[in-house]
Each structure stands twice: as structure tokens, then as C-alpha cells.
Amino acid sequence: MEQQETDWAYKQALMLTLSNSAYEALMVLNADFEVIAINNAAEELFERQRPIGERLVTVTNSPELEAVVLSALEYQEEIFEEQIIIDKHHYRVRAQVIQREGNRFIGLALQDVSDLVRLNRARRDMVANISHELRKPVANIRIIIDSLFHEDEKPKRKRSISSLQAIARETDSLLWVIQEMMDLSMIESGQSIVRMVELDLRPLVEDAVDRMEDQSSLKDIKITFEVPKKLRVWGDWDLIRRVIVNLLHNAIKWSPKGSKITVSTSATEEEVTVQIVDEGPGVSDDQVERIFERFYQVNSSRSGGEGTGLGLAICKHIVEAHGGKIWAVGQSQTKGGKFVFTLGRAEEETNHT
Structure with a gap:
């Protein structure tokens, strides 16, 4: 018993x-x-x-x-x-x-299972957004080509050049979506290799700004940068450029026509801080954390449903892989949109005689 x-x-x-x-x-x-x-x-x-x-x-x-x-x-x-x-x-x-x-x-x-439900919903939204992003430029390209084929007379050279330029822009849009998907896939699978070397930050920023010139000119937006010469960081040129390009792309999307976007830096002995500031509506305080989640979009009704919701997530992965931090500043603390990230500072290059 x-x-x-x-x-x-x-x-x-x-x-x-x-x-x-x-x-x-x-x-x-x-x-x-x-x-x-x-x-x-x-x-x-x-x-x-x-x-x-x-x-x-x-x-x-x-x-x-x-x-x-x-x-x-x-x-x-x-x-x-x-x-x-x-x-x-x-x-x-x-x-x-x-x-x-x-x-x-x-x-x-x-x-x-709240996180799983939210992720599934985000994935559905992502599929819808990507479908829209892919369908729109393809449809536009088709319209342009059809208009060229159905001209009553031989198209004039000026009109042909204009049509080809429009096709090139739509093709760039397709490549952007595909590149975002490939980038995130490689980063999350661990296949993306970070080659940490000493970099001059000013020419890197200049390179990123040059790449966004066509997009900014479509909205008559001026991009300026304030980066001291000889300011050096530790990083991978291609990946850091991708971060800046993504943040500029985001700023252009939300900025009004004829406005200005500024890229600026500040530095301590150990790290460099990069800021991208625009004159758009900014990010609401309750969204500054979630905005870097995969597939998350800020009020798609205001952005016209554009974007895959992957660009900022890619930025977060890259910056954190470099040992830095990235964040958005809420509307209560700044006017317009403001994104900030940090990188490790490298020693300034000195001339030896």
C-alpha cells in the first residue's frame, strides 16, 4: 500500500x-x-x-x-x-x-500563435505587393511597345528615344524588386559574405547618391550629402552602399515633389553615425520598431501600395551584420522622415613621406 x-x-x-x-x-x-x-x-x-x-x-x-x-x-x-x-x-x-x-x-x-498569424498575413500582403510591383512595369512596357507598333507612320527618332527611356525605367523597377528578394534570401540563408575592410565613406555615399539620381529627378528631388573627407569606416562597400541606396529609395518614395533629401554624418572615436533626412511625412512613433520587419509596410493606402516591404529589413540585416545599429526617428522627435545607422570607425588614412 x-x-x-x-x-x-x-x-x-x-x-x-x-x-x-x-x-x-x-x-x-x-x-x-x-x-x-x-x-x-x-x-x-x-x-x-x-x-x-x-x-x-x-x-x-x-x-x-x-x-x-x-x-x-x-x-x-x-x-x-x-x-x-x-x-x-x-x-x-x-x-x-x-x-x-x-x-x-x-x-x-x-x-x-499571434506571431505566426501576423507573419502569414504579412506574407500574403507581400505576395500581393510583389505581384503588383511586377505587373505594373510589365503592363507599362507592353503599352509602350504596342504604341510603337501601331503607329500609322514610322515613329520619329525623338519619340522612339523617349519610349526606350520609359522602358528602361520600368525595367529598372523590375530589377529592383528582384534584387530585393535575392538580397533578403541570401542574407537570411547566411550565404551573404561580409567583407570587412577600411572604406572612405564620402565616395561610397557619393556612389549611392549617383545611383539614385534618375529616380530623384523624376520627382525633382535634390539629394545633398555632408560627409567629411578622409572619414573612414569598417565595412563591405557593396553592402553599405545597398543600405544607403535603400534608405534613399525609401526617402524618395515618401518625399513630396521638389523637396530635398540630406545625407549627413557625425563621428566619435569608435563609431560613425549616418543620417538620411527627408521632407516627407515621417514615421509615426508607434511604427518605428515594426518598420524594419520583413514585409511590413507603413500605411499602404498613403504610399499607393508601392514597395515590397523588404528594403528596410535588408538594411537592418546588413547593418547588424556589421556590428552596427539602425533605427527610425519618430514624428514626435523630428520633422520629416529620419533614418539613422551606425558603423565602426576606422583610422583616418595618413600620408607618409
């Missing part, structure tokens, strides 16, 4: 330890929907301490959760799964009906 009691106590202790080690919220109910067992995760979720003997709906304040249990009893499935929302979080709920010696118990497991 004593041995049986010892074995039972051991089993209870083992089950309690296992349940409290689980990330999921776990509960066991009797036939009257009263809680007879609960783990720490469930107590924290519903902010109740040892609510043994209380009804499920009283403990959880969730009629939806009780409805899941009722459905499990109704269908008598071995495991019944449903997704519900509790306190603005998405949970996958698994209910299992257990029969033991004429008694009926219901086991409940709740897993927070």
Missing part, C-alpha cells in the same frame, strides 16, 4: 513538473467544466492562482474557449482543434476528451 502511494506521488510530481515546463497553457476539466488541474503558463495567461474547482468560463472569461470544449464533446473527436482570440492574441486550442473508469475529463492546451 505504501509503495502504491509512493508511486502515485511520484507520478503526480512528474506530471506536474512536465506540465509546468511546457510553454503552452494546459488545463484539465471535469464533466462539469470545472478546473481540476492547471499549469503555471495557464495561471499566468488568465491571471488566476490555483483556480481549482472553478468553472472554465469563470477562470478564463472566454465563452469562445468553452465553445471549443462543447464542440469537442459534441463531435467526440480524439483531438479537436480550433483557433480563437483571447485578449487580442491568437491562440490555437486543442481539446481532448478522455474517458477513465466511467469518468470524463477534458484536456485543454492553448498555444499563442
Whole structure:
């Protein structure tokens, strides 16, 4: 008898330890929907301490959760799964009906899948955005080509050159989308190699600005840069240029016509800070953290649904791979859009005689 009691106590202790080690919220109910067992995760979720003997709906304040249990009893499935929302979080709920010696118990497991739901939604938005980004330039190219083929007379040279320039711009748009997808894929798979060398920052910034000249000229936007000569950083030329190009691309997209974008730097003994400032609407304070997430877009209705939502995520990956930090400054702290990132500072090059 004593041995049986010892074995039972051991089993209870083992089950309690296992349940409290689980990330999921776990509960066991009797036939009257009263809680007879609960783990720490469930107590924290519903902010109740040892609510043994209380009804499920009283403990959880969730009629939806009780409805899941009722459905499990109704269908008598071995495991019944449903997704519900509790306190603005998405949970996958698994209910299992257990029969033991004429008694009926219901086991409940709740897993927070809010991040997964948000990621799936972001991926759907990303697919829609990329489809739009790819379809738009392809359609425009087709229209331009058709207009050339259907001219009543031979197209004039001036018109032909203009049409070819338009095709070139649309082709650049396609290449931009494809490059963003390739960049993120390589970075996240670990295939992107960071070649850390000492770099002169001024010609690097100048190179990035030159690459964005065509895009900025379409909106009559002037890009200026204020970078001291001989300011050197540790980094990979191509990757850091990609960061600056992406940030300039973002600034151009949000800037009004005829405005100005400024690239400036400041430095301490250990690091260099780069700022890209535009005269657009800026980033709201509640979005400064999420704006660097993959596929995330700031109010697509205002941006016309343009962009893949990958550019800033790529910037974050690259800067952090260099040991730096990147952030957006909220509207309450600055006028217009302002993005900042840091790089390790290298020693200035000296001339030896």
C-alpha cells in the first residue's frame, strides 16, 4: 500500500513538473467544466492562482474557449482543434476528451500563435505587393511597345528615344524588386559574405547618391550629402552602399515633389553615425520598431501600395551584420522622415613621406 502511494506521488510530481515546463497553457476539466488541474503558463495567461474547482468560463472569461470544449464533446473527436482570440492574441486550442473508469475529463492546451498569424498575413500582403510591383512595369512596357507598333507612320527618332527611356525605367523597377528578394534570401540563408575592410565613406555615399539620381529627378528631388573627407569606416562597400541606396529609395518614395533629401554624418572615436533626412511625412512613433520587419509596410493606402516591404529589413540585416545599429526617428522627435545607422570607425588614412 505504501509503495502504491509512493508511486502515485511520484507520478503526480512528474506530471506536474512536465506540465509546468511546457510553454503552452494546459488545463484539465471535469464533466462539469470545472478546473481540476492547471499549469503555471495557464495561471499566468488568465491571471488566476490555483483556480481549482472553478468553472472554465469563470477562470478564463472566454465563452469562445468553452465553445471549443462543447464542440469537442459534441463531435467526440480524439483531438479537436480550433483557433480563437483571447485578449487580442491568437491562440490555437486543442481539446481532448478522455474517458477513465466511467469518468470524463477534458484536456485543454492553448498555444499563442499571434506571431505566426501576423507573419502569414504579412506574407500574403507581400505576395500581393510583389505581384503588383511586377505587373505594373510589365503592363507599362507592353503599352509602350504596342504604341510603337501601331503607329500609322514610322515613329520619329525623338519619340522612339523617349519610349526606350520609359522602358528602361520600368525595367529598372523590375530589377529592383528582384534584387530585393535575392538580397533578403541570401542574407537570411547566411550565404551573404561580409567583407570587412577600411572604406572612405564620402565616395561610397557619393556612389549611392549617383545611383539614385534618375529616380530623384523624376520627382525633382535634390539629394545633398555632408560627409567629411578622409572619414573612414569598417565595412563591405557593396553592402553599405545597398543600405544607403535603400534608405534613399525609401526617402524618395515618401518625399513630396521638389523637396530635398540630406545625407549627413557625425563621428566619435569608435563609431560613425549616418543620417538620411527627408521632407516627407515621417514615421509615426508607434511604427518605428515594426518598420524594419520583413514585409511590413507603413500605411499602404498613403504610399499607393508601392514597395515590397523588404528594403528596410535588408538594411537592418546588413547593418547588424556589421556590428552596427539602425533605427527610425519618430514624428514626435523630428520633422520629416529620419533614418539613422551606425558603423565602426576606422583610422583616418595618413600620408607618409
